[in-house]
Amino acid sequence: MLNELDLDQINLCMEPPGEEPARQYYFMAKCREWVKDFEKKNGRPPSAFIQTFGCQMNAKDSEKLTGILEAAGYRTADSEEADFVLYNTCTVRDNANQRVYGRLGVLNGLKRKNPSMKIALCGCMMQETAAIEKIKTSYRFVDLIFGTHNIYKFAELLYAALEDHGMIIDIWENTDQIVEKLPAKRKFPFKSGVNIMFGCNNFCSYCIVPYVRGRERSRSPKDIIREAEALAADGVVEIMLLGQNVNSYGKNLDEPMSFAGLLKEIEKIEGIKRIRFMTSHPKDLSDELIEVMKHSKKICRHLHLPLQSGSTKILTAMNRKYTKEQYLALAEKIRKEIPDISITTDIIVGFPGETPEDVDHTIDVVKQVEYDNAFTFIYSKRTGTPAAAMENQVPEDVVKEGFDRLLDTVQKTAKKRAAMLQGKTMEALVEEKNEQDPTLMTGRLSNNILVHFKGDDTLLGKLVTVRLEECHGFYYIGTMVEGKN
Ligand code: SAH
Ligand code: SF4
Ligand code: F3S
Numbered sequence: 327m328l329n330e331l332d333l334d335q336i337n338l339c340m341e342p343p344g345e346e347p348a349r350q351y352y353f354m355a356k357c358r359e360w361v362k363d364f365e366k367k368n369g370r371p372p373s374a375f376i377q378t379f380g381c382q383m384n385a386k387d388s389e390k391l392t393g394i395l396e397a398a399g400y401r402t403a404d405s406e407e408a409d410f411v412l413y414n415t416c417t418v419r420d421n422a423n424q425r426v427y428g429r430l431g432v433l434n435g436l437k438r439k440n441p442s443m444k445i446a447l448c449g450c451m452m453q454e455t456a457a458i459e460k461i462k463t464s465y466r467f468v469d470l471i472f473g474t475h476n477i478y479k480f481a482e483l484l485y486a487a488l489e490d491h492g493m494i495i496d497i498w499e500n501t502d503q504i505v506e507k508l509p510a511k512r513k514f515p516f517k518s519g520v521n522i523m524f525g526c527n528n529f530c531s532y533c534i535v536p537y538v539r540g541r542e543r544s545r546s547p548k549d550i551i552r553e554a555e556a557l558a559a560d561g562v563v564e565i566m567l568l569g570q571n572v573n574s575y576g577k578n579l580d581e582p583m584s585f586a587g588l589l590k591e592i593e594k595i596e597g598i599k600r601i602r603f604m605t606s607h608p609k610d611l612s613d614e615l616i617e618v619m620k621h622s623k624k625i626c627r628h629l630h631l632p633l634q635s636g637s638t639k640i641l642t643a644m645n646r647k648y649t650k651e652q653y654l655a656l657a658e659k660i661r662k663e664i665p666d667i668s669i670t671t672d673i674i675v676g677f678p679g680e681t682p683e684d685v686d687h688t689i690d691v692v693k694q695v696e697y698d699n700a701f702t703f704i705y706s707k708r709t710g711t712p713a714a715a716m717e718n719q720v721p722e723d724v725v726k727e728g729f730d731r732l733l734d735t736v737q738k739t740a741k742k743r744a745a746m747l748q749g750k751t752m753e754a755l756v757e758e759k760n761e762q763d764p765t766l767m768t769g770r771l772s773n774n775i776l777v778h779f780k781g782d783d784t785l786l787g788k789l790v791t792v793r794l795e796e797c798h799g800f801y802y803i804g805t806m807v808e809g810k811n
Contacts, residue, residue, distance in 0.1 A: 361399035380416025393509035415451035453538035516787030558597030573610035636691030637684035668698035668773035676725035
């Protein structure tokens with residue numbers, strides 16, 4: 327791990343080193359010089375605010391960016407009234423983009439009040455040429471823009487932005503590089519995401535992710551295990567392994583390793599008590615994985631298995647590479663082998679060519695699988711994807727009708743599944759104080775359901791046993807029966 331001493335020993339009179347991560351340590355030290363100077367002039371350290379707009383992988387990137395800012399000496403601010411504001415963007419659906427533009431308008435006002443404020447944008451949306459063009463013309467006050475492939479260079483880019491007064495744009499088309507050993511600042515002391523792979527090779531026809539995150543690259547098992555061990559030593563009890571399709575982990579490694587094989591290694595790490603992962607593509611989910619999950623004491627009883635559509639016709643057009651029947655057979659096998667597992671999913675309504683009959687098939691799958699929860703999305707046209715060029719786009723009112731019907735079924739099955747836990751006593755990881763009622767703490771069950779119960783801050787990060795008393799649809803009110811560590 328990086329500490330202050332390492333940075334202080336760097337000779338800043340020398341040219342920056344060529345190799346990584348040494349080069350970034352050098353620029354962190356350079357930024358720290360700048361920060362010290364700022365402190366002298368202003369009587370306080372500069373503040374920084376990072377907003378994450380996207381998925382867990384985006385959130386993990388934000389933790390790395392925060393780690394670099396803290397190594398440079400910035401203090402974390404809890405609002406945009408800060409000296410440095412960074413938006414880590416998402417572009418998976420158009421509303422994610424619109425949120426960024428809306429917030430940028432507000433930032434412009436803040437920057438007028440504090441002209442020395444620096445504004446930076448990074449993340450998936452920045453990999454799109456159209457977004458960059460729009461920012462260059464309509465949002466001239468942005469100081470720094472970088473993408474998903476060169477995020478490891480953040481210290482170097484930050485230093486350039488601090489020294490420079492124009493708009494700096496550094497976007498790479500792709501990369502095969504994975505830079506290890508950069509700092510990160512966890513949002514929760516007791517749980518953490520761990521990247522196991524980057525990018526995606528699946529090219530589902532509606533999805534922009536492969537274009538903005540590049541090709542699939544797996545981290546070496548050695549690096550993943552080293553990180554998980556370091557996290558465990560630092561008090562982390564739950565880790566979530568992150569990748570767009572964790573089931574294809576390891577295929578491009580010099581010594582290939584399966585995802586199930588990786589899980590077995592991580593299970594051995596003392597101190598790690600819970601293991602989660604996101605996301606599983608149904609086409610690659612192996613019997614080996616089901617077997618490993620079934621016998622594991624640590625892998626949580628939760629599987630997120632995106633369906634996208636229950637109609638084979640639409641699934642084919644989506645390039646998902648499974649049929650309705652194959653998906654159903656897989657879900658049945660999982661439920662049979664691991665009866666206490668919760669299965670959640672993602673569904674898109676309104677993909678080009680989708681008819682009400684296709685939505686009927688999706689609803690049928692929801693009824694048969696009985697999802698514990700489902701995220702339902704209205705199809706969003708992403709420029710550059712094959713689906714965007716399809717002619718048979720669905721009218722808005724038809725989409726809305728299908729969406730409402732689906733949501734109704736999803737909510738009914740989710741409620742029914744949650745109600746089945748009534749009266750049970752289960753283990754929960756205490757994650758936070760309840761926002762509405764500070765006498766309550768919020769814990770997460772292995773199956774991802776939340777439970778609120780009377781308790782105090784001392785329980786944070788602890789595994790406790792809770793009796794589930796009142797089911798409120800998607801969460802429970804319960805009573806702590808015993809605390810343990
Ligand atoms: N890699 C993950 C998904 C990442 S994106 C997987 O394959 O499961 C998260 C979810 O966003 C997807 O599962 C999909 O349901 C949704 N999504 C992706 N592109 C979309 C689009 N163009 N319109 C609407 N929803 C979309
Ligand atoms: Fe997108 Fe499909 Fe890749 Fe998931 S698997 S990120 S939906 S292309
Ligand atoms: Fe969004 Fe990028 Fe994640 S597009 S969903 S932040 S990979």
